[in-house]
Amino acid sequence: MVQKAKILLVDDRPENLLALEAILSALDQTLVRASSGEEALKALLTDDFAVILLDVQMPGMDGFETAAHIKRRERTRDIPIIFLTAINHGPHHTFRGYAAGAVDYISKPFDPWVLRAKVSVFVELYMKNCQLREQAALLRLQLEGGGKAVGGAKESAGLLAELSARLAAVEEQAEALSKQLDDDSADAAAVATAAHLERKLTGLRRALDALEPGAGSGTTSVSSQT
Secondary structure, three states: OOOOOEEEEEOOOHHHHHHHHHHHHHHOOEEEEEOOHHHHHHHHHHOOOOEEEEEOOOOOOOHHHHHHHHHHOOOOOOOOEEEEEOOOOOHHHHHHHHHOOOOEEEEOOOOHHHHHHHHHHHHHHHHHHHHHHHHHHHHHHHHHOOOOEOOEHHHHHHHHHHHHHHHHHHHHHHHHHHHHHHHOOOOHHHHHHHHHHHHHHHHHHHHHHHOOOOOOOOOOOOHHHO
């Protein structure tokens, strides 16, 4: 069973949160509400999120300040943030949003289809990265065992075959996603994230190939790829 990604929705107005849930429910992911910046930061202490939709205008800690806190934390600094705002103060206001670490800045009322499409890209990238981390962990165990599974050569060969097949599936999906991003002229942040994912996949494939019979000592490290 594939684990669902979590999407953090941050807005001080319940009706706005309800609207976001209605728009994003079709993605079939886990939607988490936060009614303030403080509540959002608390949620980020314990859970991992694929993307954050963050309202700019909130009493107390506004969206810019909340984003600054998120980007200062090592655990959360790489989570994509999409700013949502009901007002448009011009280029300076938009620039402040990007300077705070946002990957996008959308003014309300926004097109539900566009918002859903943007969020889905980051959810898909997050899921691919999760799969990649899982493959890296399995491969690291194999490498640390010197290419020998606990049960012997037969089990080792079976694990290698399974890893190779699973990695091939992720590679195929990542390639399709990259083509989709190119075709849709997607956000630069999404394209950069996809490129980083492909680089990590290449590193994992090299490490896995090194474990194949006759490929060498099997001491390739994957620690720098995760």
